[in-house]
Amino acid sequence: MGTVFSFDLRDTVTPAVGRALREAVTWLHHVDALFSTYRPDSAICRLDRGETTVERCPAEVGEVLRLCAEAEALTRGWFSARAGGRLDPSGLVKGWAVERAAAVLHEAGARNLCVNGGGDLRLHGEAAPGTPWRIGIADPTRPGRLLTVVTADVPAASAVATSGTAERGHHILDPHAHRPARGLLSTTVIGPSLIWADVHATAIFARGAVMDAEGYEVLTLAEDGRIGGSGGFARAVTDAGSAEG
DSSP states (O other), X not given: OOSOEEEEEOSOOOHHHHHHHHHHHHXXXXXXXXXXXXXXXXXXXXXXXXXXOGGGSOXXXXXXXXXXXXXXXXXXXXXXXXXXXXXOOHHHHHHHHHHHHHHHHHHTTOOSEEEEEXXXXXXXXXXXXXBOEEEEEEOTTSTTOEEEEEEEOSGGGSEEEXXXXXXXXXXXXXXXXXXXXXXXXXXXXXXXXXXXXXHHHHHHHHHTSOOOOTTOEEEEEETTSOEEEOGXXXXXXXXXXXXXX
């Protein structure tokens, strides 16, 4: 999927969790084979070229495309699997894949874990007893520095998704204008589901402004340097300066 995935397990790795970890890795390779826009033989590329149909594809393809249609309706078209004129559900599929990988591990007994797919994170439990997970949000204007830190000490912060220019520049397209989205440099969304946090982060970045995302909190960094977002985000954010010191 053009990015790096990592697993951070803070419990003793039992044989069941070890098997689940291998299953989660196999699952991510399977998702890449189906949805990668970098692989001409992937199911999504073949579907885009008209060489197959949704019905002939593995069931996961239909599931993701149904979620994409729901996301497009929810965001009033600011999320689109065809923003660039070709079929590309990457704005949803990464969060969907990470969510399921984390569920496989959690169901096997891993209670304190973080699965990170290119900056989209699904968290369970704590980093250490009594210590919540602390997630640094990259500052796209200062490579190697943090914009802020999300402290995942409340259930609403169990999923963290960031869309922005820090790693790949202006790669998110405005689905209405069909050109790279402008106005924002970074959008971070926290909430209970990584699928929908990922969708909202992509849609808000594409729009260039915060939109309603019920049950989720938003932090944005504009091109002019202004930081904005929803008021509730402050409950889950600490000062980045102390984290960098």
